[in-house]
Amino acid sequence: DQQVKQNSPSLSVQEGRISILNCDYTNSMFDYFLWYKKYPAEGPTFLISISSIKDKNEDGRFTVFLNKSAKHLSLHIVPSQPGDSAVYFCAASMTSYDKVIFGPGTSLSVIP
């Protein structure tokens, strides 16, 4: 049973436009949510996180939104750049130091 779901395996966006990556989760005990980015032949790189007491967290071009009632979060990248092309993993844990459960990933392509 997949506890973290990313229903879009891939997404293609024009450079300069907004990229929106979506994630749904099933376990209401999750309290901490993260986004990681992964380039080929590299390990995942931490992007941004949000705890369940917040509904929004912003870091530069990256903003994560959390809707606890819908068990849904999204990552917004504005403006999108070609260097953002990578696989993005949504992840969740019950605490900030607990084991992290990853979704299957969404492959983002930003077209120049």
Next chain:
Amino acid sequence: DAGVTQSPTHLIKTRGQQVTLRCSPKSGHDTVSWYQQALGQGPQFIFQYYEEEERQRGNFPDRFSGHQFPNYSSELNVNALLLGDSALYLCASSFSNTEAFFGQGTRLTVV
């Protein structure tokens, strides 16, 4: 700071053999977690080590075992390898309640 380093980067083993993968955490980190990433999937949690003890474990058989040393480095051992164990094995380190930093992974192929 070298970050999280893993060795080897690639490995080919025969079914039934045993393998040991190694991980050095980022400087200042005391917690090491191991993940298995199959092709086209997200990383799956194997186990986490803290203070040289296994603190949490995912849904993996006992063929998967690990160890953490006093210098916080860690090993992942897999016995009786199966073809299905072929995957990218990722090590992640963290400190206290900070986010985890990942190594580049070890690509294991079982033939």
